[in-house]
Amino acid sequence: MKFIHRLGYYLGGFALGIIFLLFFLNGKDASCxxxxxxxxxxxxxxxxxxxxxxxxxxxxxxxxxxxxxxxxxxxxxxxxxxxxxxxxxxxxxxxxxxxxxxxxxxxxxxxxxxxxxxxxxxxxx
CATH class of the missing domain: 3.30.2310 (YaeB-like fold)
Incomplete structure (x- = not known):
């Protein structure tokens, strides 16, 4: 598999993960x-x-x-x-x-x- 395909899969999964986190943490009073x-x-x-x-x-x-x-x-x-x-x-x-x-x-x-x-x-x- 070429590097560009691996990078595409990585960035796609990363974007889905960010959207998933934003969906579940939206409106919560989460703090660090x-x-x-x-x-x-x-x-x-x-x-x-x-x-x-x-x-x-x-x-x-x-x-x-x-x-x-x-x-x-x-x-x-x-x-x-x-x-x-x-x-x-x-x-x-x-x-x-x-x-x-x-x-x-x-x-x-x-x-x-x-x-x-x-x-x-x-x-x-």
Whole structure:
């Protein structure tokens, strides 16, 4: 069999495979969260978020809403050097992000069924 025929069969099968995948994965919320940052953020966002008194006060003073907090968590980067990941029950994560051109730091206690925003603050300049 000539190379051009083999290439044709290969590309034909490859195209059918891509169409097959697009058909079955279309509309599904499939994602590839393999990195530790992505897995941690996805785990936190999959739970209801409660706010501590200190965090609620900051949110009220700076007129933030729950969607803004969700986006700060979703698009933030987890600082594992400041986080306490060796705890048995609830792990505490520090997430850094930028909001209105200022650096912010969120401290989140991540338990099995709920995540609690312990503290949210602007970083010192």
């Amino acid at each position: 969260d393999y990195g530790p940052n992505a897995r941690t953020v996805k785990n936190i966002n999959s739970k209801p978020i409660e706010y501590s008194d200190k965090a609620s006060e900051f949110i009220t003073d700076h007129t933030l809403d729950s969607l803004t907090i969700k986006n700060l968590i979703k698009f933030g980067s987890v600082d594992f050097s400041k986080s306490k990941t060796k705890l048995d029950s609830c792990k505490v994560y520090h997430i850094d992000n930028i909001y209105k051109e200022r650096d912010m730091e969120l401290t989140i206690k991540n338990c099995d069924s709920i995540a609690t925003l312990l503290e949210i603050k602007y970083k010192a300049v």
